[in-house]
Amino acid sequence: MTARPTLERTLELAAFVPFRLNRLAAGTSQYLAIVYQERFGLDIPQWRVMATVGSKQDCTAQYIAASTRMHKSRVSRAIAELEARQLIERVSSAEDRRERQVRLSKSGRRMYTELVPLALARESSLLECLSPEQLAGFLTGLETLERFLQLED
């Protein structure tokens, strides 16, 4: 690495990767918010639940918490709100009456089919600022970091 000798005495936050990653994540969230927030009135936890339930019907809150890496209380509240808006339904599981299967309702699925293409288009529109080689390089690094930090499911 060229820019950083072994013993540096000052730290420039603007060049500090962990800070930059947090800033980028916040910026990206904001960039995306327009599709799920303004248009559909979802906040981030709700959007994540919708996305998860949409691609895996009849899953449990447990599963959603694990795959979104949200705390189970956060998931619980998001589910409750979505259920109140009748976007999802819950049915008690027969074989284990502690858990409840979550699925999209009719109107929930309608929202989902409208939401997904917009979200994906927004992601594409973000990533299009990168050249194909840049994108490939960025994603490779991202994957390696995820593996290193054990962030995958």
Add this chain to the structure above:
Amino acid sequence: MTARPTLERTLELAAFVPFRLNRLAAGTSQYLAIVYQERFGLDIPQWRVMATVGSKQDCTAQYIAASTRMHKSRVSRAIAELEARQLIERVSSAEDRRERQVRLSKSGRRMYTELVPLALARESSLLECLSPEQLAGFLTGLETLERFLQLED
């Protein structure tokens, strides 16, 4: 892009870059927390203020807010706590008596000189999971995204 046709009907959160970036940022913060939290009892806003003031003495809360991208109220409270712990000092500016210059105190500077090498080492230890080419590619993409989202100072 190979993996994603134009009209996708489902969205896999685990493959959705904005989600992955948020997850990575959270993981990175956690990875770093050990140096500033456990060891020095700083939370993230306090750590950012320390880092900023350490590299630019006699700056204002305004400046810290802008360069850390934190809300001014968050900065204000972080500064108040650091001042209570006597890690920083504030002096009213002569030419504009609304603002106050922030600087590290003696013990603040002592903490800073101890903290910075640890933080940088932790960053390095994270980035070492990437090969030099991966790192270069990742940083290039990161820069482009930052520019696109106008996240730079």
Add this chain to the structure above:
DNA sequence: CACAAATGGTTGCGCTCGCAACCTTATCGG
């Protein structure tokens, strides 16, 4: 010079979240 608008910074308020305690149901061990 006076008054309006802007700026640096602080603070009350409401919201969100994580933690931990809790309830209910299931599983394990004797």
Add this chain to the structure above:
DNA sequence: CCGATAAGGTTGCGAGCGCAACCATTTGTG
């Protein structure tokens, strides 16, 4: 079969944060 422990999910509570209102001071304008 019963009691202890665990697991799925909910909720009260406290901490942290953003918003907006506010105070003090400065700058702009007639």
